[in-house]
Amino acid sequence: MRDRKKVLTLIFLLVTIIAVAVLNFTLDSYKLKIITLCGIYIILGLSMNLINGFTGLFSLGHAGFMAVGAYVSALLTMSPALKDTVFYAAPINPFIKMIQAPFPVALLIGGIITAIIAFLIGAPVLRLNDDYLAIATLGFSEIIRVILTNTQTLTNGSLGLKGITRYTNMWWSWGIAIVTIFFMIWLVKGMYGKAFKAIREDEIAAEAMGINLFKHKIMSFVIGAFFAGIGGGLLGHLIGTIDPNMFRFVLTFNILLIVVLGGIGSITGTVIAATAVTILMEVLRFIESPISLGAIHIPGIPGMRMVIFSLMLMGVILFYPKGLMGRNEFNWDYFINKKFLKSKKKSV
Amino acid sequence: MALLKTDNITMQFSGLTAVSNLSIEIDSKEIIGLIGPNGAGKTTAFNMITGVYKPTTGDVYYNDTNITGLKAHEITHYGIGRTFQNIRLFKELTVLDNVIIANHLRLKSNLMESVIRTSRYRKEEKHIYEKSMSLLVDLGLEDLKDEKSSNLPYGKQRRLEIARALATDPKLLLLDEPAAGMNPQESIELMGLIREIRDKFNVAILMIEHHMQVVMGVCERIYVLDYGVTIAQGVPDEIKNDPKVIEAYLGVD
Numbered sequence: 001m002r003d004r005k006k007v008l009t010l011i012f013l014l015v016t017i018i019a020v021a022v023l024n025f026t027l028d029s030y031k032l033k034i035i036t037l038c039g040i041y042i043i044l045g046l047s048m049n050l051i052n053g054f055t056g057l058f059s060l061g062h063a064g065f066m067a068v069g070a071y072v073s074a075l076l077t078m079s080p081a082l083k084d085t086v087f088y089a090a091p092i093n094p095f096i097k098m099i100q101a102p103f104p105v106a107l108l109i110g111g112i113i114t115a116i117i118a119f120l121i122g123a124p125v126l127r128l129n130d131d132y133l134a135i136a137t138l139g140f141s142e143i144i145r146v147i148l149t150n151t152q153t154l155t156n157g158s159l160g161l162k163g164i165t166r167y168t169n170m171w172w173s174w175g176i177a178i179v180t181i182f183f184m185i186w187l188v189k190g191m192y193g194k195a196f197k198a199i200r201e202d203e204i205a206a207e208a209m210g211i212n213l214f215k216h217k218i219m220s221f222v223i224g225a226f227f228a229g230i231g232g233g234l235l236g237h238l239i240g241t242i243d244p245n246m247f248r249f250v251l252t253f254n255i256l257l258i259v260v261l262g263g264i265g266s267i268t269g270t271v272i273a274a275t276a277v278t279i280l281m282e283v284l285r286f287i288e289s290p291i292s293l294g295a296i297h298i299p300g301i302p303g304m305r306m307v308i309f310s311l312m313l314m315g316v317i318l319f320y321p322k323g324l325m326g327r328n329e330f331n332w333d334y335f336i337n338k339k340f341l342k343s344k345k346k347s348v
Numbered sequence: 349m350a351l352l353k354t355d356n357i358t359m360q361f362s363g364l365t366a367v368s369n370l371s372i373e374i375d376s377k378e379i380i381g382l383i384g385p386n387g388a389g390k391t392t393a394f395n396m397i398t399g400v401y402k403p404t405t406g407d408v409y410y411n412d413t414n415i416t417g418l419k420a421h422e423i424t425h426y427g428i429g430r431t432f433q434n435i436r437l438f439k440e441l442t443v444l445d446n447v448i449i450a451n452h453l454r455l456k457s458n459l460m461e462s463v464i465r466t467s468r469y470r471k472e473e474k475h476i477y478e479k480s481m482s483l484l485v486d487l488g489l490e491d492l493k494d495e496k497s498s499n500l501p502y503g504k505q506r507r508l509e510i511a512r513a514l515a516t517d518p519k520l521l522l523l524d525e526p527a528a529g530m531n532p533q534e535s536i537e538l539m540g541l542i543r544e545i546r547d548k549f550n551v552a553i554l555m556i557e558h559h560m561q562v563v564m565g566v567c568e569r570i571y572v573l574d575y576g577v578t579i580a581q582g583v584p585d586e587i588k589n590d591p592k593v594i595e596a597y598l599g600v601d
Contacts, residue, residue, distance in 0.1 A: 183463055186462070186463045186464070186465065187459070187463050190465075190473075191452050191457075191462055191469075191472075191476070192459045193462075194441075194445060197438065197440075197441060197445075197449075198438050198449045198452075201437075201438035201439055201440055202436050202437070202439070204400070204420075204436060205432065205436035205437070206438075206449075207419070207420040207421050207424075208400075208420055208430055209421075209424065209452070209453065209512065209513075209515075210421045210424035210450070210452065210453025210516050211449070211452055211453065212419075212421050219459060223459075
């Protein structure tokens with residue numbers, strides 16, 4: 001039984017790899033970029049779901065974490081010569097100028113530095129609960145953005161970083177997404193994941209059962225931030241330019257949308273919702289362009305997509321209050337049983 | 349040497365004295381009752397012992413170690429487990445997971461080991477699973493292990509709380525109204541269960557209970573609180589005939 005599951009998982013992985021390879025050859029660069037973005041949003045959604053969904057910490061600091069990851073990794077992959085041309089308003093700090101690292105190392109360092117910053121923010125902030133925590137993390141996320149805008153010699157201020165090599169491709173984004181998925185699955189299934197869920201369910205009881213609340217909250221927060229930093233780094237190297245305005249609250253909202261639509265506390269839900277939302281974001285672009293329906297002419301209204309998403313969110317909350325998947329996960333047993341039962345019935 | 353000793357612990361909430369100068373002593377494997385009318389400060393006493401509140405004055409000793417002011421999870425680590433008056437299970441999780449989580453505090457593997465599942469972690473996990481299953485068997489909940497804990501009937505939820513508290517490997521078990529909401533039949537079963545638990549797990553038990561049949565039937569010594577003051581202490585027969593206790597419970601002409 002367990003071996004069969006392992007085989008199925010391996011087959012599933014193989015299919016995914018082949019799918020990535022096939023898509024890589026057949027799709028044009030625009031579509032490829034969207035699919036790559038899906039992978040990044042899966043990473044971001046999962047990292048937020050760990051903090052908000054599994055540990056029950058209402059944190060809204062994701063945009064800030066992504067910003068740190070994106071800036072650190074971009075500054076590491078840019079060559080000294082490129083940095084000189086980009087930092088034309090104020091010269092770059094000589095130390096930052098000289099250090100350089102290959103893309104994967106840069107991503108990893110970006111994630112680690114984000115995790116360190118999350119630890120520094122989390123130490124005071126995680127003593128708060130519920131909406132107080134949300135406001136405090138939101139505030140810190142904005143503080144990070146303001147700091148990035150004002151440290152001209154480190155980040156080029158509001159001009160942002162340009163000409164970042166576009167290292168992020170399908171392989172990187174989906175490769176890391178799959179690693180993240182498996183990391184989250186094993187984490188959540190294990191003893192530490194169970195402790196996180198206990199904190200979500202009842203803090204007082206969790207503490208009475210010997211769980212160190214603060215330590216476990218910090219762990220979840222820091223791990224979430226680490227993956228958010230990696231996601232931010234991937235995003236920067238996909239788009240090629242980053243500036244502080246990219247990392248406003250709306251970005252956090254988009255990820256929160258994915259988590260809520262998919263199901264707060266469901267890995268499967270987040271993966272589905274991240275893919276669906278990212279693709280819809282692009283597919284629905286036509287709504288914002290002028291449309292003629294025979295005699296009726298609708299002018300293009302920018303921002304209409306968000307109206308659609310807001311309606312979707314309302315619909316989901318009305319009809320599926322726990323999101324698409326609730327707290328359920330995809331599992332092979334259920335899948336096999338359903339298929340087998342069906343075929344058995346047919347044969348009888 | 350007493351297992352637990354509270355030395356004149358007092359709890360004041362901005363002027364209101366909920367418990368004053370409470371001194372309890374519990375030896376290992378004793379079953380002690382803590383009774384008193386509503387609002388007498390019994391649960392407050394529990395909360396001081398388990399670290400939810402820090403006593404305003406006085407000290408709590410566990411095996412002669414001063415544990416006053418330690419955090420709740422640290423006190424659980426020392427070996428004091430508890431249940432709650434208003435059941436606090438992890439509602440959305442399964443019965444088995446509720447018990448498994450209470451083993452987390454003794455886990456030696458770190459988080460990364462749990463993700464990559466090292467052999468040490470797998471061994472620990474297997475041990476925890478077996479221990480939790482045997483606890484569920486002891487409390488007669490093994491058939492319900494995959495049930496969501498909030499779906500259990502009231503009496504079973506109370507049993508699950510006891511199983512969960514035992515999973516933390518306590519030497520002293522604090523039960524806050526274990527018989528509340530149970531029917532007479534269940535209450536009688538509970539009395540047997542409490543003794544069994546004491547003998548099997550070698551724990552001392554301190555219980556708050558309103559159900560007099562249970563208290564008198566199972567407790568070896570009893571402390572009586574009224575308005576935060578200890579008005580009587582002794583063996584059940586002494587307590588039954590103590591005029592002050594009768595007055596506190598029934599009033600006086």
